[in-house]
Amino acid sequence: MSFKNFKVVEKLIFGRGSFNQLDEVLAAQRKSADDFVVFVVDDVHRGKPLEGRIPLKAQDLLLWVNVDDEPTTEQVDGLTAEVQAFNGKLPVSVIGLGGGSTMDLAKAVSLMLTNPGGSAMYQGWDLIKNPAVHHVGIPTVSGTGAEASRTAVLCGPERKLGLNSDYTVFDQIIMDSELIDGVPTDQWFYTGMDCYIHCVESLEGTFLNEFARAYAEKAMDLCREVYLGDHPEKDDKLMMASFMGGMSIAYSQVGACHAVSYGLSYVLGYHHGIGNCIAFDVLDEFYPEGVAEFRQMLKKHNITLPKNICKDLPDDTIAAMVKVTKSMGPLWANVYGEGWQEKVTDEMLTALFRRI
């Protein structure tokens, strides 16, 4: 048996107001006068105070990205081409400032600047050949764990699947809970539940070890403080939950909920956070305790999930979702262990989707 040699974000800053240190972090990367930095920023921040705080120099490139839809391989290839057209040399750093989707776009661009071909070629596990450009993650929404993970999840021509590699991991993250202050309640909830749910999947999975367990247990405890209590430090705690949840799945794997949610996102365009919540709500059989506690959290925050989404969809739409969901081998291996192929049938998945 061989154990994963787990690549971790090697530098991190945590603290309210620490975003102000980004300029200093980048100064260490800027070695000659024409060195430039690329900022990939969620366009919800356009025209907001955060825009004015971005330490942009004259030679830098700011790319606003819209992540109303899930990020795509096409979008990544477009952004990469923009960077290449902007300056013939490589940037010294790529900054992702936003939620999981924006951070994943920044990770993907930093990889595609040094790896030839389109990003869809690299959807999968350990297909990336060359180290990325230095890249920095700065969450402004917390829960996905993208700041800690070795993936950049993209919708590609065939499916939604990450660029999973050691090179995907950020070189630096800045966790400033002031930045997650103004997130709308529903998004705050759905994104935080991404963390809660992947911890459940990690803890109930067959890949679990005591490393992943310790992280997932603590991340769940923190989610409880945030979503069932009303702790004064809840923004900081959610930020830590997200980071620790990411650390847990990086050394284990997500499970049935993410597999189903990937199908939902890919075919119906649901965003990752809400997609997970919709999927989790029908997975009592897989995760009875987790789903029960999740419903308490839903209730406490008056969140109503969309219902009967798939009930009346045409069979071929359901079949398309089943196909994506079924293809998530490592996730199902985590759920069932060896022999998962016999358990993950079209019938089982079709019945699941019809209940969504």
Add this chain to the structure above:
Amino acid sequence: MSFKNFKVVEKLIFGRGSFNQLDEVLAAQRKSADDFVVFVVDDVHRGKPLEGRIPLKAQDLLLWVNVDDEPTTEQVDGLTAEVQAFNGKLPVSVIGLGGGSTMDLAKAVSLMLTNPGGSAMYQGWDLIKNPAVHHVGIPTVSGTGAEASRTAVLCGPERKLGLNSDYTVFDQIIMDSELIDGVPTDQWFYTGMDCYIHCVESLEGTFLNEFARAYAEKAMDLCREVYLGDHPEKDDKLMMASFMGGMSIAYSQVGACHAVSYGLSYVLGYHHGIGNCIAFDVLDEFYPEGVAEFRQMLKKHNITLPKNICKDLPDDTIAAMVKVTKSMGPLWANVYGEGWQEKVTDEMLTALFRRI
């Protein structure tokens, strides 16, 4: 306010039997045929099965180290000179295989191979100028957190103090709980309590943030499972407690117990783990709940601490310990915050030591 940009061990392997992967890890460092590796190994493993499992090549250097006494700057300088005499070029990796003392020796040697002068010059904070040789930590006793920390604690000509720097952090750690199987009960207890105690100090300290809190709380929970319960996975859990405790103090600071323990170690030669336990047992006023729970753990494992060690010592011996303890500024700043200098008086510390 500026927040620390925290350097973390960037690659880690966790799992029972993962020591077998060391050869593969080193293969990635060995680039030319005469590249050599230095193994710094606790001599308790001499002649034991672990010795035969060390992936030593003909060109490598194996340094057995004795850590019955606390590691010293002199010992580090001697080991560094041995490496330099062995081969004119730098090793491609330095491996520390043992407990906290051995890992600290390996860290210190990896630093001193690339930084001129004696190691005592670098006792303090951020005095190291050049990156270290690639270095790998492999604990065979758990609790110190040395595998995760940015320090290598040494007794020098003037005091016991670490080489604290980003470069001190291991490039790779391997956490294989099989290796901590055969640790004698008293050492298992004292070293594990190092973790428990520095979590108490971190959680009660003024430097605490939610990052350090999350890690310290989880490490303490794991210590409870190990030392108050009797969990079948207790070796894995202790290994995680140690790692998470190290992550917590790396982003906060230890406190009164470590300050007193440093004095005890430096003057009377007590090893770090037992020194902490002896000191903690008189610190009810600082950490009432932590000390009470610690005594439950002592009782459960039938550990009897030495008593009345300092009661009858000459005044100048006590004064020497007080001097070392008082000099630990950052630790006292963590205990009392600003103005700690007024509170940490010779009288207070002398009274404390007389009760030990």
